[in-house]
Amino acid sequence: MTGRHSINAVNLHAGYGTEDIVKSVSCSFAEGTFTGIIGPNGSGKTTLLRVFSRVIPSSGFLELNGKAVIDYTPAELGMALGFVPQDEGRPFSYTVMQVVLMARYARTSRFAALTPDDYTRCHRALAETGVTHLADRSIRTLSGGEWQRVLIARALAQDTKLLLLDEPTSHLDLSHQSDVLCLMRRLAGSGSTIIGVFHDLNLAALFCDRLIMINDGKVVADDTPAQVLTPEKIREIYGADVITSVHPATGRIFLMPLATTTGSITPDKLPNVLVISGGGSGTDLLHFLSRKGYTLTAGILATTDTDYLTAKALGIPCIAVLPFSQIPAHSLEKLRSMLSRADRIILSSHPVGSGNLPVLTVLRETDPTRIIIHVPEGRNFPSYDFAKGSAAAVLIDLCAAGAQCTSSFNGILELLDTTPHKTQQPPE
Amino acid sequence: MTVAAVLTIVLCTFIGPAGFGFVSTAPGAADIVGGIRLPRVLAAFFVGASLAIAGAAMQALFKNPMADPYILGTSSGGALGASLAIVFLGGFFVPIFAWIGAVVAILIVWSIAGRRGVISVETLLLTGIAVSFFFSAIVSFLIAIAGQNVHQIIFWLMGGFWNTSPSDAILSACILVPAGALLFFMGRDLNALSLGEETAAHLGIDATRARWAVLGGSTLLVAGAVSIAGSIGFIGLVTPHIVRMLLGPDNRVVIPVCILAGGILLVISDTLARTFFSDLPVGIITAFIGAPFFIWLIHQRGMAT
Numbered sequence: 126m127t128g129r130h131s132i133n134a135v136n137l138h139a140g141y142g143t144e145d146i147v148k149s150v151s152c153s154f155a156e157g158t159f160t161g162i163i164g165p166n167g168s169g170k171t172t173l174l175r176v177f178s179r180v181i182p183s184s185g186f187l188e189l190n191g192k193a194v195i196d197y198t199p200a201e202l203g204m205a206l207g208f209v210p211q212d213e214g215r216p217f218s219y220t221v222m223q224v225v226l227m228a229r230y231a232r233t234s235r236f237a238a239l240t241p242d243d244y245t246r247c248h249r250a251l252a253e254t255g256v257t258h259l260a261d262r263s264i265r266t267l268s269g270g271e272w273q274r275v276l277i278a279r280a281l282a283q284d285t286k287l288l289l290l291d292e293p294t295s296h297l298d299l300s301h302q303s304d305v306l307c308l309m310r311r312l313a314g315s316g317s318t319i320i321g322v323f324h325d326l327n328l329a330a331l332f333c334d335r336l337i338m339i340n341d342g343k344v345v346a347d348d349t350p351a352q353v354l355t356p357e358k359i360r361e362i363y364g365a366d367v368i369t370s371v372h373p374a375t376g377r378i379f380l381m382p383l384a385t386t387t388g389s390i391t392p393d394k395l396p397n398v399l400v401i402s403g404g405g406s407g408t409d410l411l412h413f414l415s416r417k418g419y420t421l422t423a424g425i426l427a428t429t430d431t432d433y434l435t436a437k438a439l440g441i442p443c444i445a446v447l448p449f450s451q452i453p454a455h456s457l458e459k460l461r462s463m464l465s466r467a468d469r470i471i472l473s474s475h476p477v478g479s480g481n482l483p484v485l486t487v488l489r490e491t492d493p494t495r496i497i498i499h500v501p502e503g504r505n506f507p508s509y510d511f512a513k514g515s516a517a518a519v520l521i522d523l524c525a526a527g528a529q530c531t532s533s534f535n536g537i538l539e540l541l542d543t544t545p546h547k548t549q550q551p552p553e
Numbered sequence: 554m555t556v557a558a559v560l561t562i563v564l565c566t567f568i569g570p571a572g573f574g575f576v577s578t579a580p581g582a583a584d585i586v587g588g589i590r591l592p593r594v595l596a597a598f599f600v601g602a603s604l605a606i607a608g609a610a611m612q613a614l615f616k617n618p619m620a621d622p623y624i625l626g627t628s629s630g631g632a633l634g635a636s637l638a639i640v641f642l643g644g645f646f647v648p649i650f651a652w653i654g655a656v657v658a659i660l661i662v663w664s665i666a667g668r669r670g671v672i673s674v675e676t677l678l679l680t681g682i683a684v685s686f687f688f689s690a691i692v693s694f695l696i697a698i699a700g701q702n703v704h705q706i707i708f709w710l711m712g713g714f715w716n717t718s719p720s721d722a723i724l725s726a727c728i729l730v731p732a733g734a735l736l737f738f739m740g741r742d743l744n745a746l747s748l749g750e751e752t753a754a755h756l757g758i759d760a761t762r763a764r765w766a767v768l769g770g771s772t773l774l775v776a777g778a779v780s781i782a783g784s785i786g787f788i789g790l791v792t793p794h795i796v797r798m799l800l801g802p803d804n805r806v807v808i809p810v811c812i813l814a815g816g817i818l819l820v821i822s823d824t825l826a827r828t829f830f831s832d833l834p835v836g837i838i839t840a841f842i843g844a845p846f847f848i849w850l851i852h853q854r855g856m857a858t
Contacts, residue, residue, distance in 0.1 A: 180751045203757015210752065216616045217747055217802035224748070230741050231757025283756070 129156045131190055131287045131318035132177055139176045139183035146172040147183065148342035154320060156286070159313040161329035162322045163353075164339035165363050170322040171211070173339060174289050177320070178208045189287065203231030206287040207280030211295060212272075218263040221275050225250060228282035250282035251275075253308060255301070269296035277305060288312065290321040294328060306332040327379050330354055331372075338362060351378045368438055383438055395419050396468030396541060401484060403475035405431035410473050410499065413534050415439045419541075422463050425456055425484055452483050460484065464491045469541055472498045472528075474509050477516035485519040493526035497540045502532045558813045561820050562594055592719040597823040597835075598816035599725035600714075600782050601792075602733065603774040605815020608789030609796070609807050610736050610771050613747040614764060615674055622775045622789035625681035625768075629688035630658025631779035635709050636695040639702050647709070648721075652780035658684055659772045674750065674764070711834035712785035714823055721781045728777040732770040733812055739766060740805030747804070785836045787843035788819050798850055818843075 133153040140146040146169045154160055162170045175181045179194055179202055187194045189205050197205065207228075228250070229243040251257045254274040264272065273296045280288055288309070294302040309319045310332055323329035329336055330350035338346040338353050340362045346353040359367050359380065366383040398414060400407050401424035408431050414421055423443035426433040436443040444459045446452050464470065470491065477485060488496070498520065500506070506517040524530060529540050607622035615624065623629070634654020638647045666680040696706055736743070742763040745753035753760040778785070792815040796807050822838045830838070 175751070178755060180754050199754065199759040200757040203755065206755075208755040210749075210755075213748055213752055214616055215748075216618055217613075217797070219744075219802050223744075223801070223803055227741070227745055227748075227756050230745060235738055235741060
């Protein structure tokens with residue numbers, strides 16, 4: 126980085142009517158950097174980009190390449206920044222080359238013809254975005270992705286140090302996405318300043334040096350991708366649950382979305398449910414109940430257990446223990462307090478050996494009518510018993526004392542709907 | 554193309570209901586050819602050229618190939634002015650009133666659309682349509698109360714060159730030359746504007762100034778045409794389409810070619826009207842020939858321009 130700033134913005138306000146869409150935004154963009162602007166729909170990303178390109182007037186101070194933007198003539202602006210819109214109407218059948226040549230208008234007098242140099246530059250731009258073969262095609266016959274690459278080529282042919290891109294990859298397939306963004310990286314490497322609006326957070330994280338997160342017209346985070354894209358921040362701003370990890374090949378942060386816990390059902394009407402599972406037996410059940418909007422807690426789980434990962438991913442509180450070790454006394458204490466706070470307890474059948482037998486023992490202390498035992502079709506208690514019969518004995522006792530059994534998730538829902546009462550024979 | 558235009562003008566000057574050949578010694582022949590036909594042919598040429606380039610410019614500005622030069626209310630404004638003159642002034646000052654009506658209509662559209670500082674072309678378009686309907690309603694009212702003048706108003710509405718004087722031809726040339734040059738040199742601005750005002754701004758075009766220049770130039774052209782010949786339909790809509798179908802949409806080509814093509818089309822139409830149809834309003838001929846030709850062209854090319 127040379128330390129020079131391509132854009133320097135202080136306290137920008139802008140909007141379309143009386144209401145501001147961009148609110149007191151201050152930021153600057155160093156030469157040779159690739160910055161992503163991210164944020165939820167309607168947060169003001171595109172508006173901010175158009176404020177930078179001067180098509181939307183703003184209050185506040187805005188400087189391009191060290192010169193106040195109001196001192197630019199339109200033609201000077203056309204030589205200072207290139208802009209790639211999300212899409213552009215195509216009412217007339219210009220050829221691709223005609224559209225790209227328009228990039229050179231700013232550099233040519235209206236009374237002069239374009240020079241061979243202009244044509245050379247435009248041909249190079251077509252080659253850079255891989256649309257050389259389309260040069261003589263009518264723009265009305267192009268696919269959305271081809272048209273987007275033509276628009277990028279036109280901005281490149283403007284030969285500007287500053288490029289503003291509004292979702293430049295929204296219409297592109299996987300390979301063209303990475304081609305275009307690699308090109309932008311290379312341009313940034315050779316001193317251009319690239320600013321792009323992105324919806325795909327993973328692409329932004331992969332290619333950008335810096336991310337600016339916008340919400341409700343204000344900058345809410347401005348840092349490296351790893352610093353900006355935390356699950357907490359994403360949940361706060363996008364209202365979505367994600368898990369983040371470091372990409373093994375690129376070393377960049379990446380996100381995985383999870384099903385949101387905010388369903389249409391109001392959670393407070395549904396009982397609090399404690400799910401006791403293990404060995405992956407609870408994964409589907411936790412997802413299922415989470416989707417239905419139940420407030421869940423999960424019983425004692427080893428940190429290597431799939432159920433543990435599921436609980437973490439869904440943000441379900443659980444008691445974690447080390448794998449292959451005795452369950453410590455304080456964890457059993459926690460389980461007791463969870464049991465007392467839960468309205469219902471679901472025991473998802475899972476292998477029980479001497480290690481996790483204490484969990485069942487604790488379960489015996491509670492009111493058995495609150496317990497629902499999930500036993501898949503065709504299985505019985507002894508098939509889960511690896512504790513020489515003690516586990517099966519506990520389960521049979523529980524059933525005798527009023528715990529209810531079911532073999533399906535819908536059965537669980539029905540039982541959760543009813544108030545606990547004594548029923549049913551356990552499967553032998 | 555230029556040769557074709559000159560040839561058309563010359564040929565059409567020597568064709569007419571009086572049936573003169575190229576060389577005639579009949580008494581009064583020189584008067585008819587030089588004093589009546591030549592001004593009429595020239596006026597038709599200039600009016601056709603004006604309508605065609607104004608149409609091309611409006612289509613680019615409004616990013617809409619269906620726009621015509623009257624879209625901002627010029628023709629209904631002109632019609633209102635002319636109708637007022639016909640009904641209340643016994644048919645005097647019709648051209649002047651038509652011109653005033655056309656310009657007033659545009660000014661009303663601009664001021665309504667521009668009230669909030671920034672105007673979008675969409676607002677301008679919708680306002681133009683609204684004002685057009687309003688003015689047309691007044692014209693319809695005038696027709697209803699016009700009595701024996703009804704014929705005159707309806708003929709004026711269809712457009713024609715019955716009363717063309719040499720001064721009309723000179724006047725239309727005086728408007729066409731500067732306004733045509735303006736639009737010609739704004740060809741690239743029109744190209745950029747036809748992809749959107751923001752795009753034009755991003756390409757280094759002064760989009761706001763370009764828009765006003767295009768609107769100003771087109772208004773002068775159309776108001777002039779309306780005041781001389783009433784509102785002649787189809788020339789301004791179809792000519793740019795034909796030119797674009799043949800030569801592509803680059804306005805640096807479309808504008809100059811439209812001058813010639815629009816002129817030729819209207820001169821031929823007017824010659825047909827006065828020679829074979831006992832001076833029917835030329836607007837009927839342009840629509841009658843223009844519409845099927847246009848449909849045939851669309852069918853041939855299988856797509857819009």
